[in-house]
Every structure is written in C-alpha cells, then in structure tokens.
Amino acid sequence: xxxxxxxxQIVTPLRVLSIGIIxxxxxxxxxxxxxxxxxAKVSMGTILGWCAGMGSVDQTTSMILANIRLPRILxxxxxxxxxxxxxxxxxxxxxxxxxxxxxxGISSGAAIGAIAGIVLGLGFSVGVPLLSxxxxxxTILLVLGIxxxxxxxxxxxxxxxxxxxxxxxxxVIMFFIATASDSRLHxxxxxxxxxxxxxxxxxxxxxxxxxxxxxxxxxxxSRHLNLIVGGEEPALQMGVEVELVKWVAFxxxxxxxxVVVAFSGIIGFVGLIVxxxxxxxxxxxxRLLIPASALGGAVFLVAADTVARMIISPSELPxxxxxxxxxxxxxxxxxxxxxxxxxxx
Amino acid sequence: xxxxxxxxxxxxxxxxxWSLDGISFGLTKGELVGxxxxxxxxxxxxxxxxxxxxxxxxxxxxxxxxxxxxxxxxEVARQIAMVPQESIFxxxxxxxxxxxxxxxxxxxxxxxxxxxxxxxxxxxxxxxxTLDLERRSIHELSGGEKQRVLIARALTQKAQFILLDEPTSxxxxxxxxxxxxxxxxxxxxxGFGVMVVSHDISLAAQYCNRMLLxxxxxxxxxxxxxEVVTTDTIRxxxxxxxxxxKNPITQTPRVTVLSRRPENNKDIAVQPLRHKGTEE
Numbered sequence: 001x002x003x004x005x006x007x008x009q010i011v012t013p014l015r016v017l018s019i020g021i022i023x024x025x026x027x028x029x030x031x032x033x034x035x036x037x038x039x040a041k042v043s044m045g046t047i048l049g050w051c052a053g054m055g056s057v058d059q060t061t062s063m064i065l066a067n068i069r070l071p072r073i074l075x076x077x078x079x080x081x082x083x084x085x086x087x088x089x090x091x092x093x094x095x096x097x098x099x100x101x102x103x104x105g106i107s108s109g110a111a112i113g114a115i116a117g118i119v120l121g122l123g124f125s126v127g128v129p130l131l132s133x134x135x136x137x138x139t140i141l142l143v144l145g146i147x148x149x150x151x152x153x154x155x156x157x158x159x160x161x162x163x164x165x166x167x168x169x170x171x172v173i174m175f176f177i178a179t180a181s182d183s184r185l186h187x188x189x190x191x192x193x194x195x196x197x198x199x200x201x202x203x204x205x206x207x208x209x210x211x212x213x214x215x216x217x218x219x220x221x222s223r224h225l226n227l228i229v230g231g232e233e234p235a236l237q238m239g240v241e242v243e244l245v246k247w248v249a250f251x252x253x254x255x256x257x258x259v260v261v262a263f264s265g266i267i268g269f270v271g272l273i274v275x276x277x278x279x280x281x282x283x284x285x286x287r288l289l290i291p292a293s294a295l296g297g298a299v300f301l302v303a304a305d306t307v308a309r310m311i312i313s314p315s316e317l318p319x320x321x322x323x324x325x326x327x328x329x330x331x332x333x334x335x336x337x338x339x340x341x342x343x344x345x
Numbered sequence: 346x347x348x349x350x351x352x353x354x355x356x357x358x359x360x361x362x363w364s365l366d367g368i369s370f371g372l373t374k375g376e377l378v379g380x381x382x383x384x385x386x387x388x389x390x391x392x393x394x395x396x397x398x399x400x401x402x403x404x405x406x407x408x409x410x411x412x413x414x415x416x417x418x419x420e421v422a423r424q425i426a427m428v429p430q431e432s433i434f435x436x437x438x439x440x441x442x443x444x445x446x447x448x449x450x451x452x453x454x455x456x457x458x459x460x461x462x463x464x465x466x467x468x469x470x471x472x473x474x475t476l477d478l479e480r481r482s483i484h485e486l487s488g489g490e491k492q493r494v495l496i497a498r499a500l501t502q503k504a505q506f507i508l509l510d511e512p513t514s515x516x517x518x519x520x521x522x523x524x525x526x527x528x529x530x531x532x533x534x535x536g537f538g539v540m541v542v543s544h545d546i547s548l549a550a551q552y553c554n555r556m557l558l559x560x561x562x563x564x565x566x567x568x569x570x571x572e573v574v575t576t577d578t579i580r581x582x583x584x585x586x587x588x589x590x591k592n593p594i595t596q597t598p599r600v601t602v603l604s605r606r607p608e609n610n611k612d613i614a615v616q617p618l619r620h621k622g623t624e625e
Binding site for chain 2: 010011013220222224226227229230233236237238239241279283284287341342
C-alpha cells in the first residue's frame, strides 16, 4: 500500500495533487495498454507514434484505434469515474457502507426506459439512451419526492424507498424479458449487465461537461461530507447546511449517473468497491477520497472493459460480468486484511 | 451584562404527551450555568433549541438580540459551539483532523485549512491537554480523552457560547472533575458563556455560577446553587429521598442519595416519600 503514506498527516492540496497525478499516470498507462489490445494486435511503439501524429500507421489500424478503441476507452473511463464518484458521495450522505450510485433505484429506472426502447425497436445511438435517461431521472425524482418530509431527506427512508422502487421496477423488467423475442433478449441482457461496445465520441463529449461541472460542485462540498459522515446533527452544530448539501449532491450525482448509464447500461460493483478500496488505502478524508475514487473508478473500468472484450475474443462479455468477477475476490482479500474501515456503533 | 443568548417564553411540544413550556432565561458571557433535571425533563431538547436546531412552537431564541432562526448555520456555529454527549466516528479520523473540523464555519469555499486554522486547533488542544494525542486515531481514545477532544473541537470553533450535553456521564470521578475544572477555567479565563447539562448535581453545584432545575418541561427553579439545590427541590423533582447539606470544604450544596427503605437510613431522620412513579 505505497499510496497510503502517513495517515497522521492532514490532507493538503499538495497531497491531493500528487495522488491525483499518480492516478492519472496509471490511468494513461492502462489506457495505452488497452489501445494496443484487441483482435488486431498493435504494438506500443505504433500507438505512441500514432498518438504523437508521427510514424507510419496504416489506414486500417488508424481506423481501428480512432473509431473503435479510443472512443470506447474514453467512455469506459468516464463511466467508471462517474459511478465511483457517485458511490463515495452516496456512502457518505447515507452513512452506509452498502451505498452505491444505484441504491436509490436509478439503475432499474434507467433499465425500464432502455428496455422499453429495445422493445419498441429504437436505435442504440439516440432512442434507447434518451428513454433510459428520462426514466432514470423520473425515478430519482419519484424516490426523492416520496422520501422528503418537510423539505428534509432522512437517510433510512431514502434507502428503503430506493430498495422498494428497485424491487417494483425489477418486476416490470422481468415482465418485459419474459415476453421478449429471442433477438431482442440478447440486447436486453447485455444492456442490463453493462455494455460499452456501442461507444462513440459523441457520447463521451455529451457526458464530459456535465460530469466535470457536477464533480466540481461536489468537490466544494468535500469538507461538508467529512462532517456529515459523523452524523447530521453534529454537522449542523458545526455550521453545515446539511439539507442543502444533500439535495444538491443527490440530484447532481443522479443526473450524471443517469447520463452515463443511458450509454453504458448498468455496470455494477464499480461504484461500490472503488470507494472502499480508496478509503482503505488513503483514509477517510473526502478531500482526497473523492478525486482518488473518481480516478480509481476510471482506471478500474478501463481495465475491466479491456478484459471484457479480450477474454473470449472475438466475442465479448458484458463488462459488468468482469467488474464483479475480478472485483469481488480482490475486495474480499482487502476486507480480510484491513477491515471495512467502518465503525457502526 | 447583557445576555448574549436569550430564551423568551419558549414552548415546544413533541407529540401529544411531552412538552417544554414557559422557558425564559438568558446565558451571559463569563458565566457557567448548570442545567439539571430528571431523565425526560427536556434538558437535551432545550439545549438543541438554544442552538437553533429545533423550531419552537411559541417564543423565540435571541442570539445577540437577533432571532436565531434568522441566522445561517455557519453564522450560528461561529457564536455557539455544542459538545455532544457522545460522538460517533465511523471512520478513523486522527485527533487533529477531528479538532480541525471545528474550523468549518470559518472557512470559505476553498476546502483546505490554512496555517492559522492549524494554530487555532493546536492552541485548543494545548488548553484541553490533548496536544500529545494529535496523531492518534479517535477510535483509540478513552472516554475522558475523547470528551476533551470534543471540547477542543468546540474551542476551535471560536464561539462565545459553549453548550455541553452531559459531558461527564461516561466518566469516572477523576475525569469528571477534570472536565468541570477545564470548563470552569475556560469561563473564568476566556469569558465564554457556558451551559452544561449534568446528572452530577453536587459537582455541578461546586462549579456553576447559576443552576437551572427542569421538571417535566418547566423551569422548576433557577438561581444560585444554594437556591436551586435543596433537600426539598431535589426530592420533589427527582422523586427520590435525598439529603442536601453543605460540602464542608467548598460550602456548596452536596446531595446524598438515601435508600427508599427507611430502615437503611439509620442515623438520618427522613420522612417516607410519597411514591408517584417515574415519568416517561
């Protein structure tokens, strides 16, 4: 655990910056390796040359790199970044180690829209993502609406509402699946387990500004989150406008989660384990934990997606299968070694 | 001196069976007020009302002559610091990190501490004797240490008023005394206005300038410890046979709890107490 450093020092901008740079370098390295991998092998030298705009790269290779692999890596990185950011923020706001960005029902809400889109025979470039995004947002507004009382959002009510809404929508999804034709079933299942094979630049550039704005706002609340994990009442006593932070964060995170899920399908596990891994390695301070989780999520998902498209090449697995398959054993190993870092009493 | 934190005929009801009513008093800088009363008499709720965390049904809380409801939370936090009965720390923040949290209300949008914040935090830790715990995890501390760290965090808030909710309830006698010594030195030395809720009546009487006895949501009595802590008041309010005499050293009221069975109180003449049952 080289990143851990001395836990007794407080988090400074320098420390955040240096960990941010280290993780960005790791992300770049993983992205390069991912670019080189695929049915058509491309050497690292060729890729470096291609990136620098030099060297002789034949047109087919250039086409594969630019139009197939790169947009997919970019989107995978952004989706991992967003889900992991959502996870760390939801764990803090709900003070629950099981929290992840889908816990309030956004995944099943998005799934209803996407599956309805597939049933209606809409395309994967506009129709399905649009329906998915709209139904995700409608779901989160429904959950927040049901849970809010006198303008306040109470954690356990929110969690329970999310779980119930999830259960209800899952039943609707199962109905669609049971009555779907075989040709559409495959698309539905891939969407439900997360699929990045439809990635395009336009999706990345649509999501990027939104994700950057929301992450920026959330980062300004990182100290607020440090206090809120110690309980809402003590946070109020120390001057945190707790309800404001909760509303802004729940809506902001749901918005960006809804957008990326519309393009990627439901990729589980990233938003749950990456924040825990980072907390085990770097400590509980959200000023460091938020950027580290977001970047770590990007690294994890780019790597997992590379495995997903390589492992049974030329065929592919949904990336959600890989995140759980690789993530779970690694996570259990760390949990045994270091404990969850959560103290619940 | 003008009270900085004033309650004007506060009433607050919680459900149908429970209420605070007719509460009026002021907390002035430079005084230590002890709040006592049986379980369920409304002490913690009153403390939360004083911090503006609970909206009252009638009456108002004035902080520096302005209704506390007109303040933003960080503005209240610059004037009033609260020390909770016990704090849950889900994560192992270090003691320094916990104390620095008290600077929250003084920081702007930039989410990092400056040198000045560290100096203030270390000064608060020095005053509470927690400086050498700085690098320890909050989870490793004993009850007394943790309570002193929470007081250090309140000092770091740089508020004029400090409200403490049963800070000594988990502590042994030595640490109880230490906490009261610390609080009263802060009042005398720094001029804080402090309100402390306590079940250690004799100890509170020893250190407090004034005491407030709460009974079933009403102010039963307020005044000097001598006026508030008497055999009659404590018996009546707590429904428990006691004898209040003077502590021979400090001359402050001292409460001795007697047995409910008269034959056990051999040398003391006590009338049997009418049993009213305990309130909810």
